[in-house]
Amino acid sequence: MHYVVLKGHQGGYQLTLKQNGGFTEIIAELSALFAKLNQERADQAQPDEKIVGFKIDTENRLLTDEEKQKIQALIEQYPQFRVEQIESGVMTRAAAQEWKEQDSLHTSRLVIRSGQEVKIDGDVLFIGAVHRGGILRATGSVYVIGTIEGVIHAGYPDQETAIVVGDLSQAIQVRIADNVDILADSDQTFTPRSVTYINDLHLLDYGDLDELKTIRPKLYNKIGEA
Template identity: 30%
Template sequence: MHDKKQLITIKGTREGLTLFIDDSCSFDEAIEELQDKLFTNPPKDDEPVVSVRVKLNNRYLNDEQKEKLKSIISYESRFTIHSFESDVLLRKDALSWKEESEIKAVNRIVRSGQVLEVKGDLLLIGDVNPGGKVVSTGNIYIMGSLYGIAHAGFEGDRNAFIAASFMKPSQLRIANYISRAPDYESDGVYMECGLIDEEFDKIIIDRLQVLSSKRKELSGFERRMQNG
């Protein structure tokens, strides 16, 4: 006779506990087994509160189910839920992630008084003239000359960067950091990038090649651009 398949598995880690919920059973079945496990092994009153990560695999929980799980774990044991981790994305979340992670290619000149703003990374094939401005939630690549203002990571991404074929901006901004024109060579620089240096807590200009070591998450497309 085969043993009954376990629907709930609890493993200890350095950070606390990880609770795995089998994704092939119903939610009610998982809850029933979880309650049985907690009732069979109740914690002592002097035990510290333990943080729990809930691994759902290919299961999605709505808010009501999450609250039910939280109440069982909090009230029937000395556990607290740190996070729910699922491999399932809602359609709206997937579309939002796609919009914020894809590269938007634009072929134009951004003239004085104009603002070009995108979600995700911006690849501009053209110049940013003095008085023009480009803004993105991600990185900014300019295959042309940057004379105006560029603001990367404007929703707070401190890992964003700005790269240009020729860089002589009136202002660079990354997240909430600002660097003005006097920080650059008066004649401008070729194939350089601007990024936040955590050690000096400011925006610096460096060779484009440093991105592969300082930004490990670069995609293949971005690495090809960087290497020419």
């Protein structure tokens, strides 16, 4: 029975390591396969010197770091072959916890004073206060019920689909991903239903919560299902 399946794709190849195969058997099959591939390239009239990349799918098997290193070393003993990535259909516990944090709405009652910077993973319902000179960063969206007099940064560092909902009339600055708007001298009008977002031109823009279905359809549907 074959525990290693090789398929070609544009720009390289994919190796599927069947989850029902023992690691020893898989290593043996990989050794035979790459010895054969190496010989075939050597037998060409004009050997192709281009480096060939392999993406490896381990199905529902989670390899240890040591097992990944063994596979990578086996393949890359041939200079013309390299491993581009190794992916699995299952998550590590750490990755699952990180995903849960990112997908959760956190409630924060923090008071962030001048000179302080607080970072929160995921979306946050903020009912605390950010004093002038303080910074609140969230990797997701921020829903403001509290008071923002300092800087609020959603989508940190590069999540452009994040939004800020709420009254930013006292805020010094608002950021989403790497877009910044100085509000201290702005004539932008805010209400508790204001939405700050990045538009299709990749610029910070403002709207109302009633427009969320148009601004962020996926987020609107997610909230509607909650």
